[in-house]
Amino acid sequence: MPLFEMKEPSVQAVAAPRRVSRFVRERVWWLALLVVWGAVVGFSLEVQVARIREQSIQVGIEGARNMFRMVMLTRNWNASHGGIYVPVTPETPPNPYLEHPRRDVTTTDGQQLTMVxxxxxxxxxxxxxxxxxxxxxxxxxxxxxxxxxxxxxxxxxxxxxxxxxxxxxxxxxxxxxxxxxxxxxxxxxxxxxxxxxxxxxxxxxxxxxxxxxxxxFAPIEATTRAGIRQTSLAHAAAFAVVFLGGWALLEALRRRWLELDGKIAELEAAHSQLLQSEKMASIGVLAAGVAHEINNPVGFVSSNLSTLKGYNASMIALLERCRTGEATEADFAAAEFDYLKDDIPALLGESRDGLDRVRKIVADLKDFSRVDQAEWQEADLNAGIECTLNVVWNELKYKAEVVREYDPALPRVPCLAAQINQVVMNLLINAAQAITERGTITVRTGHDDALVWIEVADTGVGMPPEVQRRIFDPFYTTKPVGKGTGLGLSISYDIVARHGGRIEVTSVPGAGTTFRVSLPLAGRPAESA
Structure with a gap:
């Protein structure tokens, strides 16, 4: 696998409308709202119809109740007079069920009366x-x-x-x-x-x-039907107005959402290209430093191999003369066997040390990038910081002395180690760039019951408050044009935020700057990262 593998952003991934839900994209889902609205209108209509029926019945009952009251009033009036007398007619014959001594009377002029x-x-x-x-x-x-x-x-x-x-x-x-x-x-x-x-x-x-x-009941039912017809028409009109208005509003919002999603996709594509540029710039700096660190041991290994090659040619020539019988005692006296016995092991040991140095750099690069880690794992932050220091050592050794103050009891932290190493690298390079003359960079680690933290402090020029407030903004930089994109600290901020942590800065102009990265010991699920 290549040590540095950069992939082009997926055009398909950028163009896919990830923020616009199926509910907005596919109008068929809007029918769910139609069903809900229809259910609401239907329920309201049912309640109103029931109320109209109940009111109509109550009106009829109230009329019957009033009839009862009127009958009772007439009965009470009759009873208060002890009954009344009316002329006897075929319609009002004497009451055969009334037993009263004065049920029937005759007036002085002979008129027949009966008690009612x-x-x-x-x-x-x-x-x-x-x-x-x-x-x-x-x-x-x-x-x-x-x-x-x-x-x-x-x-x-x-x-x-x-x-x-x-x-x-x-x-x-x-x-x-x-x-x-x-x-x-x-x-x-x-x-x-x-x-x-x-x-x-x-x-x-x-x-x-x-x-x-x-x-x-028919007149009451007729009145009820008229009321139901009116309220049904009113509900149908309300359903149609809200449905048409809501559909038009959803259609307008859909167009706006799709337009907005397209703009966001374009911004993401531009942002991805800028991030790619930032990664390439970081890799360029990293590669230059790594190449310098590897070239030194490779150079003296190559020199030692040239020397050993000369020794080997001389020894083979002497052995060839010995085989043919041409060698003399002078030849053996000229061969500096005692010197070779000391110099050859020294050359081999020095070459082995150089190759070990190269192997260590390659191992640190692998640990720095953690290309084999695709999921969250519990990582040793002290070891990660150390390998990051080795990777960026070329950027630091000429600018500052590095002081390590590691917490020996630092617990392992669930994280994406390669991303945390990237944050530490950004902070170390920023610290080196902030030092105008040779200074000191101090790297500390610590923990409590809930958090672990990493501090990178420098003795550089520091930052005024107005700069501190904006250093995590994308594309904000105080470096000259062409010297930086202003994305390093913004990327670091996003990485720490995705890990559920926070990154803080304290700085005094002329007295240096300290960045602290705090990460939760509980970690965060890979899905949320």
């Missing part, structure tokens, strides 16, 4: 109401004196409820004339009633019957 008590008067008025085709009512009882006043099944149930304490009964019943609205209220025994009903065993306050009021 409250019950008889109720029956006469009810007959007139029935013949008029309006509301019907009648007097009924469980123990009537007049057999025709016997209660029907509905009235019997109502009378039984009255004896249990109910004050009125209503209902809709199907009859020969269609649906009928029925109302009934009790008649209680009063003092004036005992003259006729005491022999039946009634006492004062007993329920001796009731007045049943019946009216056709």
């Amino acid at each position: 008590n409250p019950a008889y008067m109720t029956r006469l008025i009810a007959s007139m109401a029935a013949s008029d085709g309006g509301v019907e009512f009648r007097l009924t009882s469980l123990r009537p004196i007049r057999p025709e006043n016997i209660a029907d099944p509905w009235e019997r149930q109502a009378l039984e409820r009255f004896e249990r304490g109910e004050v009125e009964t209503t209902g809709v019943e199907h009859g020969p004339k269609g649906e009928m609205l029925r109302y009934m209220a009790p008649l209680k025994v009063q003092e004036s009633c005992l003259a006729c009903h005491a022999r039946q065993g009634y006492k004062l306050g007993d329920v001796r019957g009731g007045i049943s009021v019946t009216q056709r």
